[in-house]
Amino acid sequence: MKDRTDTRLLARLAHLDRRWLYLLLVVALVVTILIEPELPEQPSLFLLPLYDRIEQLPPGATILLSVDYGPGSEPELEPMALAVTRHALARGLPVVFMSLWPEGPSQIAHIVEQVIRIEFPEAVAGQDWAVLGYKAGGEMLINALVQEVAAMYPVDAAGRAISDLAALASIHSLADFALVVSFSGGTPGLKEWILFGGDPTGVPTAGGAKGVGSPEYLAYFPRQLLGLVAGLKGASEYEEALANGHPELGSFPRPAAAGMGPQTVAHTLILLFLVFGNLDIVVRWCRRRIGGDQS
Amino acid sequence: MSDAGLHHSLEVFIGAALTLMVFSFLYRDNPLYKIAEHIFVGVSAAYWMVIGFWTTFWPNVVVKLLPAAQRVTNPDAPLPEQDPAVIVPLILGLLMLCRLWPRLAWISRWPTAFAVGTTVGYSLVRYLRSDFLNQISATIEPGLLATADSGALWSARFDHILIVVGTVCAVAYFTFSRARRGGLAILARIGLVFLMITFGASFGSTVMGRVTLLVGRLRFLLGDWLGLI
Numbered sequence: 001m002k003d004r005t006d007t008r009l010l011a012r013l014a015h016l017d018r019r020w021l022y023l024l025l026v027v028a029l030v031v032t033i034l035i036e037p038e039l040p041e042q043p044s045l046f047l048l049p050l051y052d053r054i055e056q057l058p059p060g061a062t063i064l065l066s067v068d069y070g071p072g073s074e075p076e077l078e079p080m081a082l083a084v085t086r087h088a089l090a091r092g093l094p095v096v097f098m099s100l101w102p103e104g105p106s107q108i109a110h111i112v113e114q115v116i117r118i119e120f121p122e123a124v125a126g127q128d129w130a131v132l133g134y135k136a137g138g139e140m141l142i143n144a145l146v147q148e149v150a151a152m153y154p155v156d157a158a159g160r161a162i163s164d165l166a167a168l169a170s171i172h173s174l175a176d177f178a179l180v181v182s183f184s185g186g187t188p189g190l191k192e193w194i195l196f197g198g199d200p201t202g203v204p205t206a207g208g209a210k211g212v213g214s215p216e217y218l219a220y221f222p223r224q225l226l227g228l229v230a231g232l233k234g235a236s237e238y239e240e241a242l243a244n245g246h247p248e249l250g251s252f253p254r255p256a257a258a259g260m261g262p263q264t265v266a267h268t269l270i271l272l273f274l275v276f277g278n279l280d281i282v283v284r285w286c287r288r289r290i291g292g293d294q295s
Numbered sequence: 296m297s298d299a300g301l302h303h304s305l306e307v308f309i310g311a312a313l314t315l316m317v318f319s320f321l322y323r324d325n326p327l328y329k330i331a332e333h334i335f336v337g338v339s340a341a342y343w344m345v346i347g348f349w350t351t352f353w354p355n356v357v358v359k360l361l362p363a364a365q366r367v368t369n370p371d372a373p374l375p376e377q378d379p380a381v382i383v384p385l386i387l388g389l390l391m392l393c394r395l396w397p398r399l400a401w402i403s404r405w406p407t408a409f410a411v412g413t414t415v416g417y418s419l420v421r422y423l424r425s426d427f428l429n430q431i432s433a434t435i436e437p438g439l440l441a442t443a444d445s446g447a448l449w450s451a452r453f454d455h456i457l458i459v460v461g462t463v464c465a466v467a468y469f470t471f472s473r474a475r476r477g478g479l480a481i482l483a484r485i486g487l488v489f490l491m492i493t494f495g496a497s498f499g500s501t502v503m504g505r506v507t508l509l510v511g512r513l514r515f516l517l518g519d520w521l522g523l524i
Contacts, residue, residue, distance in 0.1 A: 022321045029506075029513055033524060075511025076504055102346040136351040139418065140491070159369030195425040211500035215493065223433045224425065231500060231509045259510050265504040267499075 010280035015043075025260070027106035028269055029262045038259040041233075041240035044220065048108060050206040050227025051087070051241050059092035061178035063186055066193060067111070069185030072104030073210055077247070080208040080235035081183045082115050083242055089120045089128065090246050094167040098132040098153070100141065100188040105134050105157065119252060127166040133157035138188030142196040145174045175201040183208040190217055194224050208234065236260045237290065271282060311520040315511050356385055434462050461489040 043051065050267070065085065069077045088095045095107045108131055116123050123129055132153045137143050145151045149171055155161055162168045170176060180203055184190035190207035194217075198205030204226045209217050212233030221228055229238055235256035242249065297379055316331035337357040349368070357364045359378040366372065386408035394403040468486030475483050 015377075019322060026509075026513070028508060030517065033510065033513055063496060072508075075514075076507045082343070102343055102350070105346075126428070134346065134350050136347065139421075154371050154375060155369070159372040161373050186431055195421050199421070199425045199429065211503035212497070214500055217496050219430060220433075223428060231503050233503065259514075262510045262513075263503060263506055266509075267502065270502060 001019050010283055013276045014278075014280040016273040017268060026267060027268055028265050032262045032265045033290060035261070036258060037262050037270075039258065039264060041237045041257070041260070042239040043237045044234065046221055046228040047234055047237050047241070048227065049222065050084075050181070050229065051245070052227060053206070053237065054084070054087050054091060054093065054204035055245065057093055057178050060094070061177075062094045062096060062167060063088050064096050064098065064174075064177045064180045065105045066098055066180065066189075068098060068100045068182050068189040069106045070101055070109060071107075074107065074110075074249070075259070076210050076232050076235075077183045077185060077208055078110060078233065079254075080229040080238055080257070081107075081111050082253075082255070083109055083238045084181055084208070084229070085115045086119065086247070086249065086252060087238075088240050089116065089123060090242075090249055094130070096132060096165050096167055096171075096177075099134045100138055100192070101185070102136075105131075108133075114253070115118050119249075124166075124210065125158075125165070126160060130162075130165050130167040131157040131163070139192045139196040142174070142188075142192055146201055148173055155171060173201075174289060177203055179203070180205045181277075184217075185211065186213065189213075190225075194220050195207045199224060232256050232263060240248060250273065268289055307519050326399075354483060357486055360385075367444055434458055460485075465489050 016022050038109070065081070065088075067081060071136075083257055085095055097111070099105060100107060101107075102195075112129070113130070116235055118130055120128070133156070137144070141152060141270075148167070151160055154163060169280070174180070174197055180193055180194040182190040184193075184207055190209055190213075192205065193205050197203065205224070206226040206228065207217060208229035209231070211233075214228065214230035214234075217225060217228055218230075229235055235252075236259070239254045243252075257267055304320045313334065316327040319325055320328040353364070353368065358375060358380045362374045362377050364524050365374055387409060393399040393401075464482045464486035465487070467482035468490065470479065470483070473479060476524050514524065
C-alpha cells in the first residue's frame with residue numbers, strides 16, 4: 001500500500017503542471033534578490049589573459065570596445081562592458097566605443113552614463129574616451145577598418161572629425177589599437193572580430209559573450225582569442241579581479257556579483273526539478289530490474 | 296515632479312506593464328501578451344528603419360552625393376568630398392526593390408547575386424584560414440607536437456590531449472561514408488560521449504543566460520518600479 005502511494009506521488013511530481021515550477025522559481029528568485037547574498041568568485045583561466053593584458057598595457061594605449069548587443073542581452077553583457085570600461089579608464093587607457101549592431105549606440109550611452117560620467121567625471125571626451133557609433137556591414141565594416149578607420153568613420157558620433165580626437169591620434173587602421181574587445185550578443189560580433197579583425201592583423205582580440213554563445217568562442221582560445229568573459233559568471237569574476245587589483249576604485253557597483261546569488265538558487269532549483277521529474281522513471285526502472293513491479 | 300522625473304516614471308511604468316504582460320504568457324496565451332508582442336515587433340521594426348536611414352543611407356548615399364547634406368545632421372561637421380561612385384550601389388539597391396512587382400521581380404536577382412557572390416568570395420578565404428586551418432593547427436600543436444619537442448610531462452598537457460582525442464572521436468561520429476564497425480564504432484561511441492558532455496555544458500550555459508534575463512527583469516520590477524532594492 002505504501003509502495004503504491006509512493007509511486008503515485010512520484011508520478012504526480014513527474015506530471016506536475018509546469019506553472020507551479022515557474023511560480024516556485026520566481027518566488028525563490030525574488031527572495032534571493034531581496035536578500036542579496038554575496039558569493040566568493042575566482043577569476044577563470046579564460047578571463048585572466050584579458051585582465052592581465054589591460055593591466056600590462058602602457059598608459060595611453062587605445063582600446064577599441066565594440067558593443068555588439070541590444071537590450072535583449074543587456075542583463076548579461078552590460079555588467080562585463082561596465083567592468084572592462086572601468087578597468088581601462090582606471091589604468092589611463094583611452095577607450096573608443098563602436099558597434100556592429102543598430103541598438104549599440106543606446107547601449108554605449110548606458111555605459112558612458114554609468115561609468116564615465118559618474119566614476120570618471122574628469123575623463124575628457126575625445127581624449128580619454130570617444131564614441132564612433134554604429135555602422136552597418138558587419139564583417140565588411142571590420143574589413144574596411146583593417147584598411148583605414150577614417151574611411152568608415154570620418155567623424156565620431158558627435159560629428160567631430162576623428163583627426164581632431166586625441167584618443168584616435170595614433171590610430172590609422174585597426175592594427176594600431178592595442179586591444180580589441182567585442183561584447184557579443186550574437187552575429188555580427190566576436191566571431192567576426194576574430195576572423196576579419198584579429199586574425200588578419202594580429203591585433204589582440206578578446207571578448208565577452210552570453211552564456212549560451214560562450215562554448216562556441218572557446219574554440220578560438222588562446223591562439224585566436226586572447227580572453228573571454230563568459231556570461232554573467234564571467235562578468236562577476238571580472239568584477240572580483242578588478243576589486244582585488246584596484247582597491248583605489250572603492251566600492252563600485254557590481255551588478256554581475258549581485259546577480260550570482262539568484263543564479264545559484266535558480267540552478268539549484270532547476271537541478272532539483274530535473275531530479276524529481278525523473279525520479280519516477282528511475283524508480284520504475286529499478287523495480288523492473290529487480291523484477292518486483294511490472295507496471 | 297520635474298519633467299525629467301515624470302518622463303522617467305512614465306518610462307518605468309510602461310516598461311513594468313509590458314514586462315508583466317509578456318510574463319502573463321507563462322500562465323497561458325492571452326490578449327495582453329499579444330498586445331505586448333505586437334508592440335515589440337512594431338517598435339523594433341520602426342527603430343531599425345530609422346537607425347538604418349540615418350546611419351547607413353544618409354551618410355553613405357545622400358551625403359556622398361550631396362556633401363552639404365552633412366550639415367543637416369551636424370551643422371559643425373566638416374564637409375566630405377563628393378563621391379559619384381555611390382550611384383552604382385544605389386542603383387543596385389533600387390533594383391532590389393523590383394521584388395515588390397511580380398513581373399519585375401527577376402531583376403532583383405542581379406543585386407542579390409552581386410551581394411551574395413561578393414560576401415561568399417570574401418568570407419570563404421577568411422573562414423578557410425581562421426575556422427579551418429588555424430583550428431586544426433591550434434588543436435594539434437599544443438597537445439602533440441609541442442609535447443614531443445619540449446619533452447614536457449604528458450600529464451601537464453592532459454587537457455590538450457583531451458581536445459585532440461575529443462576532436463578525432465567527434466569527427467569519427469560524423470563519418471557516414473563507412474560502415475561503423477570495429478575501431479570506427481568505438482571512436483564514434485567515444486565521440487558521442489564528448490558530444491553529450493558538450494551539449495550538457497551548452498545547456499547549462501543556456502540556462503544561465505535565460506536566468507540572467509529573468510533576474511534582470513525581476514531586478515527592474517523590484518528596484519526601478521517598486522523601489523524595494
